[in-house]
Amino acid sequence: MDKVELRKKDFITSLILIAFGIFMILYTFHYIPMKDSWGGVMNVWYVSPGLFPVCIGSLIVLMGVVLCRRAIQDGGAEKFFQDLFRKKRGISEKTLRFWGILLVILTYIYLYIPRIDFFLSTMLTLMVFISFFYLNRLDLLRRLFSFYLSGSLLFLALFALKMDRGLNARFPYSMDLLVFLLFLAYIAYCRVLIQGDQELKRRWRVSILMSILPSLFLIPSFKYFLLVPLPVEGGFIEIMNIIRYAFR
Amino acid sequence: MFILERLWDFYLTAFNTALNVENLLLLFGSVILGITFGALPGLTATLGVGLLTTLTYGINTKTAMITLLGMYVGAIYGGSYGSICVNIPGTAAAAATAMDGYPLACKGEAGRALGLTTTASFIGTTIGMFFLAVFAPLVAKLALQFTSFEFFLLAFFGIMISGGLTGQDLVYKGWISGLIGLFLSTIGRDRLQFFPRFTFGISELDGGLEVVPVLIGAFGIPQIIQVIRDQLSVGGAKQFQRVLPELRIIAKHLKTIVRSALIGVGIGAIPGIGEDIAAWVSYGTAKKASKNPEMFGKGAYEGVIACETGNNACIGGAIIPLLTLGIPGSPPAVMLLGALMIHNVTPGPMLSIEHPHFITEITAILFLASFAMFISGLVLSKQVVKVLRIPPPVFMPIVLILCVIGSYALGIKVFNLYLMVPVGILAYFIQSMGYPIAPLVIGVILGPMADENLRRALMVSQGSFLPFFTRPVALLLLIIIVWMFVSQIPFVKRVTGGLKNKIFKKRGNEIPKE
Numbered sequence: 001m002d003k004v005e006l007r008k009k010d011f012i013t014s015l016i017l018i019a020f021g022i023f024m025i026l027y028t029f030h031y032i033p034m035k036d037s038w039g040g041v042m043n044v045w046y047v048s049p050g051l052f053p054v055c056i057g058s059l060i061v062l063m064g065v066v067l068c069r070r071a072i073q074d075g076g077a078e079k080f081f082q083d084l085f086r087k088k089r090g091i092s093e094k095t096l097r098f099w100g101i102l103l104v105i106l107t108y109i110y111l112y113i114p115r116i117d118f119f120l121s122t123m124l125t126l127m128v129f130i131s132f133f134y135l136n137r138l139d140l141l142r143r144l145f146s147f148y149l150s151g152s153l154l155f156l157a158l159f160a161l162k163m164d165r166g167l168n169a170r171f172p173y174s175m176d177l178l179v180f181l182l183f184l185a186y187i188a189y190c191r192v193l194i195q196g197d198q199e200l201k202r203r204w205r206v207s208i209l210m211s212i213l214p215s216l217f218l219i220p221s222f223k224y225f226l227l228v229p230l231p232v233e234g235g236f237i238e239i240m241n242i243i244r245y246a247f248r
Numbered sequence: 249m250f251i252l253e254r255l256w257d258f259y260l261t262a263f264n265t266a267l268n269v270e271n272l273l274l275l276f277g278s279v280i281l282g283i284t285f286g287a288l289p290g291l292t293a294t295l296g297v298g299l300l301t302t303l304t305y306g307i308n309t310k311t312a313m314i315t316l317l318g319m320y321v322g323a324i325y326g327g328s329y330g331s332i333c334v335n336i337p338g339t340a341a342a343a344a345t346a347m348d349g350y351p352l353a354c355k356g357e358a359g360r361a362l363g364l365t366t367t368a369s370f371i372g373t374t375i376g377m378f379f380l381a382v383f384a385p386l387v388a389k390l391a392l393q394f395t396s397f398e399f400f401l402l403a404f405f406g407i408m409i410s411g412g413l414t415g416q417d418l419v420y421k422g423w424i425s426g427l428i429g430l431f432l433s434t435i436g437r438d439r440l441q442f443f444p445r446f447t448f449g450i451s452e453l454d455g456g457l458e459v460v461p462v463l464i465g466a467f468g469i470p471q472i473i474q475v476i477r478d479q480l481s482v483g484g485a486k487q488f489q490r491v492l493p494e495l496r497i498i499a500k501h502l503k504t505i506v507r508s509a510l511i512g513v514g515i516g517a518i519p520g521i522g523e524d525i526a527a528w529v530s531y532g533t534a535k536k537a538s539k540n541p542e543m544f545g546k547g548a549y550e551g552v553i554a555c556e557t558g559n560n561a562c563i564g565g566a567i568i569p570l571l572t573l574g575i576p577g578s579p580p581a582v583m584l585l586g587a588l589m590i591h592n593v594t595p596g597p598m599l600s601i602e603h604p605h606f607i608t609e610i611t612a613i614l615f616l617a618s619f620a621m622f623i624s625g626l627v628l629s630k631q632v633v634k635v636l637r638i639p640p641p642v643f644m645p646i647v648l649i650l651c652v653i654g655s656y657a658l659g660i661k662v663f664n665l666y667l668m669v670p671v672g673i674l675a676y677f678i679q680s681m682g683y684p685i686a687p688l689v690i691g692v693i694l695g696p697m698a699d700e701n702l703r704r705a706l707m708v709s710q711g712s713f714l715p716f717f718t719r720p721v722a723l724l725l726l727i728i729i730v731w732m733f734v735s736q737i738p739f740v741k742r743v744t745g746g747l748k749n750k751i752f753k754k755r756g757n758e759i760p761k762e
Contacts, residue, residue, distance in 0.1 A: 006682060060428075063420055114662055210642050
């Protein structure tokens with residue numbers, strides 16, 4: 001990153017830091033007792049739970065001011081205001097890759113893990129993550145990104161409308177089944193996109209293999225050897241349980 | 249007599265540990281895993297120790313330390329594989345090794361270079377272990393004299409110096425990172441009066457932020473994003489036949505080894521400054537002291553030896569403040585601290601009283617780990633190099649899954665994951681803007697210590713700041729902290745810069761006369 005661009009970011013960061021430091025101080029004075037009684041203990045300022053946050057908040061403001069001064073000196077503020085009104089160009093490959101990673105992580109953690117069978121959500125995440133970047137073609141990344149985003153938005157809507165509860169109550173593991181269908185549809189869509197290219201076909205196969213094998217190794221290891229109860233144990237974990245206890 | 253007793257205790261512990269087959273298997277397994285982890289570009293020793301921590305949850309402390317130290321030693325050494333074979337350092341600590349390691353591999357001497365790094369790493373770790381054995385009890389004794397005043401300043405000093413030395417762009421960016429860490433440490437109920445701070449009514453935050461998910465998020469998520477976003481690719485690895493210890497070359501550069509080991513231990517003992525800086529400083533010093541500095545960067549054995557001795561000696565150095573003061577000396581040591589906390593071992597001055605044999609045990613394990621690394625390095629290096637062929641888009645998603653399972657498994661809480669992701673994204677953004685991550689995590693770890701001791705100290709002195717100036721160690725720490733701040737003021741910088749120039753100019757004039 002060139003220096004002026006870095007200073008532009010420093011300028012923005014410094015403003016955020018100043019605002020955050022002020023928020024910390026105000027919050028502390030407003031919500032944390034500096035002198036009042038708490039839990040039967042009469043506070044004095046030097047033992048108050050607010051003393052440390054006030055010190056940290058003040059130092060953050062001070063550092064924010066120092067950073068802001070430096071950013072202005074090096075032309076960061078000027079660049080910020082210039083760029084503010086400049087028309088943005090299309091999304092770059094690096095930015096798309098970044099959004100791709102973020103999409104995979106966010107959907108895995110906030111959408112699937114709390115609601116869907118852990119084995120299935122892990123397998124889907126691995127498949128999407130590996131194929132996004134291992135196929136290594138920008139046009140494919142764009143299409144796969146849109147496909148996975150659409151699928152995840154659909155599930156987000158189902159969860160937001162609480163339709164998953166009704167479906168699961170009527171047909172057990174129905175949400176797991178729907179996510180599994182998304183997994184299969186994603187694999188099929190990938191296959192359609194890479195038709196005719198032998199190298200991409202090999203990579204597609206590796207992606208499928210690497211989404212299944214680590215899940216098959218890691219999840220049973222944690223569940224049966226380290227005895228860690230998984231976040232959601234749905235249909236797939238149930239199948240694992242049946243197999244495990246059949247051989248016990 | 250005391251030293252002989254300690255030495256006997258050390259050998260006995262090492263012998264007993266080595267006699268247990270389970271311990272040996274775990275040690276070799278974790279060292280090999282560490283080497284593999286270190287060899288893979290993008291996977292760091294810190295992340296390795298962090299992820300392995302979650303697997304040690306159910307086992308006893310000694311066995312946990314065997315696996316974690318094995319991973320730590322193996323990963324620091326394993327970083328050199330990528331540096332030598334593909335010119336992509338496996339870890340930041342091995343970045344300096346690539347300067348001369350890769351040119352050696354290009355000359356067809358990859359096997360020799362790996363032999364040198366293996367032997368130098370072994371010697372470096374052993375010297376670091378020696379310093380740990382000698383100095384840790386002394387520092388622990390000294391620390392028993394410390395009161396809340398010293399502990400508050402020590403915690404603050406740790407964050408400041410770590411921020412100051414790791415801030416690559418601007419010094420105060422390191423401090424800002426440390427302050428963000430300190431803020432994160434204030435979230436939850438305070439430890440003296442149990443008043444909720446910055447919890448916003450979220451009950452999961454009442455107990456404060458769990459350290460391990462924060463550490464895994466801060467080190468793991470940015471690494472995953474960076475490697476995939478920047479398309480870090482690994483080319484074909486250089487071929488080699490055999491890896492031999494190369495004792496003749498090592499003996500020739502004994503002076504470089506001792507110097508680099510001392511640098512490594514010294515840098516390791518400074519809070520938050522990791523193996524990467526130790527390697528670079530050792531490399532730079534070796535170049536300055538060398539009779540053939542022009543050979544550096546073109547495949548000098550000395551360069552490879554200096555880096556690897558320095559970064560591995562740093563391990564022992566980093567464990568000294570960790571065990572004696574509760575202040576981790578390097579980022580992987582931060583993870584070790586998290587692991588110790590999980591196992592109900594509180595490092596600090598009381599450690600030698602609560603667990604009298606613990607420091608000896610750690611020293612013995614480090615000793616055995618260095619042996620395991622040496623043997624594994626010589627025997628398995630050819631096989632380990634094969635992992636360099638795994639493309640990052642395939643193994644990085646698996647690392648994500650390990651991060652997720654690791655963070656979750658510690659408290660069996662999905663909330664840990666909700667915490668890990670924002671911390672990781674924050675760490676990624678601030679890192680990309682030149683803010684170091686180590687001070688942030690050190691801030692999270694040392695924050696409660698600073699907070700508690702500041703208030704305890706003021707409680708003792710009835711709100712008076714006078715003891716900060718009347719207690720010698722406190723005053724010394726205060727002067728250093730104030731100087732660190734003041735030295736960044738432009739006017740002071742100009743004055744000190746002018747003084748430096750004058751001194752060096754004088755020296756420069758003197759040299760030709762001689």
